[in-house]
Amino acid sequence: MSRPDRMPWGFVAALSVTQLVSYGTLFYAFALLIEPMERDLGWSKSALTAAYSLALVSSAFFAVPVGRLIDRGYGRAVMTGGSVLAAILLAFWSQVGDYALFLLIWIGLGASMSAVLYEPGFAVLALRLGFQARRGITVMTLIGGFASTVFIPLTHVLIEAYGWRGSLLLLAALNLVICAALHVVSIPKAAARPARRSEPEPSAARSDPRRVLSKPSFWCFVAMSVFQGFISTGLPIHLIPLLAERGFSLESAVIAYSVIGPAQVAARFATGFGERALSLRAIGVVTMAMSTLGFGLLPFIPAGSWLLIVFALLYGASNGMLTIVRALLPQELFGREDYGAIQGMIAMPVRLAQSAAPFAFGAIWAWWGSYQAVTILCFVMALGSFIAFVLNLVVAKDS
Known part of the structure; x- marks a missing residue:
């Protein structure tokens, strides 16, 4: 460059x-x-x-x-x-x-x-x-x-x-x-380090990605990512049968499902090009709050209500914003050094959770006899991700 x-x-x-x-x-x-x-x-x-x-x-x-x-x-x-x-x-x-x-x-x-x-x-x-x-x-x-x-x-x-x-x-x-x-x-054969804004040279200790394992903020960020990854992989497979069980018509369920994708794209656009309006940390709080609000609303939406579209918008926008928060906030929290390795350390438990999510949601449905327990679990995990993210910011500030 x-x-x-x-x-x-x-x-x-x-x-x-x-x-x-x-x-x-x-x-x-x-x-x-x-x-x-x-x-x-x-x-x-x-x-x-x-x-x-x-x-x-x-x-x-x-x-x-x-x-x-x-x-x-x-x-x-x-x-x-x-x-x-x-x-x-x-x-x-x-x-x-x-x-x-x-x-x-x-x-x-x-x-x-x-x-x-x-x-x-x-x-x-x-x-x-x-x-x-x-x-x-x-x-x-x-x-x-x-x-x-x-x-x-x-x-x-x-x-x-x-x-x-x-x-x-x-x-x-x-x-x-x-x-x-x-x-x-x-991709350059050996990617050059970007120009930095008067940053000091990193010490040898800072170049070790394992340094983040001793940080409570890292584990809070991992917990948030695992909760959200579990929901984002398990729910799409079960969303339409979940809504059908609650009395929504197939047409209503498909319309709600189709809203999620555009909501993700719109939220990513607003997040990426609105950096002067909100910091990444504030965007993260909004992301987790939207997810919690959406899953808190879902159990109370009556069949045929337009509020289902509100849930789809909240869920889709939260997913879209989360992608950017997960991509960029680790640099702000843990430094630019070893970014790839740290992302890999976050991705490992997330991928393991994602591999289990579809089967876990199906097993919970079979055990409970309905999707009510799945809906409750999604709310609990969304709330847990909100709490973990806020704790992440608190402990990161104090460290």
């Missing part, structure tokens, strides 16, 4: 496009591939979704080493390698007929996710952009937020035209031709 005050928009746009494709092919396409695979191979939905959960567990264990490699300047190799690995494994998946091999492929795809999704992308952006990272990350999440909008219909069209095996080969090609190529071209 020749001028520290000039945003390298080409670099930001390239990484944003790779997020769109990576999330679309590795995260969203799976939902459309379940039914044709079940029909063709005879594997149950639970067996297929178990492989996806295994990938989230795998990605959790690769998160910290990937972050450390990015901190050391290997972002280009990490993200390019992750995209190449994704392409190879998607191609193998297209030929799979053995369930044990299918599980191994998804363990590998978990490693690929840890190298190409938001956390590594945030780390590469933060290393290159420094204090300009807020706008870069906002653009990345805005473009990445359209992954489901683009790839759910695209994957459906591909399956209809080429079958699930042919579709996977085409999705593999996208990872190679778009993602790997853009990572090679756009």
Whole structure:
């Protein structure tokens, strides 16, 4: 970057496009591939979704080493390698007929996710952009937020035209031709440290990411992230049946669900480009308050009420703002050094919680006999995330 005050928009746009494709092919396409695979191979939905959960567990264990490699300047190799690995494994998946091999492929795809999704992308952006990272990350999440909008219909069209095996080969090609190529071209071979505003050189002690493990504020931030990650992964799968059980029509449930995505995008835009209005810490408090308010409201919304849209707006906006808070606030709380490794340390328990959430929500529904307990759990976790975040700010201020 020749001028520290000039945003390298080409670099930001390239990484944003790779997020769109990576999330679309590795995260969203799976939902459309379940039914044709079940029909063709005879594997149950639970067996297929178990492989996806295994990938989230795998990605959790690769998160910290990937972050450390990015901190050391290997972002280009990490993200390019992750995209190449994704392409190879998607191609193998297209030929799979053995369930044990299918599980191994998804363990590998978990490693690929840890190298190409938001956390590594945030780390590469933060290393290159420094204090300009807020706008870069906002653009990345805005473009990445359209992954489901683009790839759910695209994957459906591909399956209809080429079958699930042919579709996977085409999705593999996208990872190679778009993602790997853009990572090679756009990410510097050894990412240079951004220009800093009269910051002292970090001491050797500060360069160790394990220093945050002794900070209560770190564990409060992790608790908040785990609670929100559990909700954001478990609830979308169960939201429509939850609303149907409460007496809402399918049309009302679908309309409410469709509001969540635009609310996320609008909130990310407002968060990223409204930095002069609110600090990141204040935005975090608002984010947790909106989540708590939404889940506090949900049990009291009668069937057919327009208040369901209010819940969807609160939930979607909170999710959208949380992405940026989780990306940027760790720098403010724990320093810019070792940002990638610290993000990996936060991502590890979050991914483990996300891998368990869909099954946990289903088990709670089966045990309770209704979604009432799930609704209560979401409120308790949203309230817990609010308390943990406020405590995080208090102890961070005192430390």
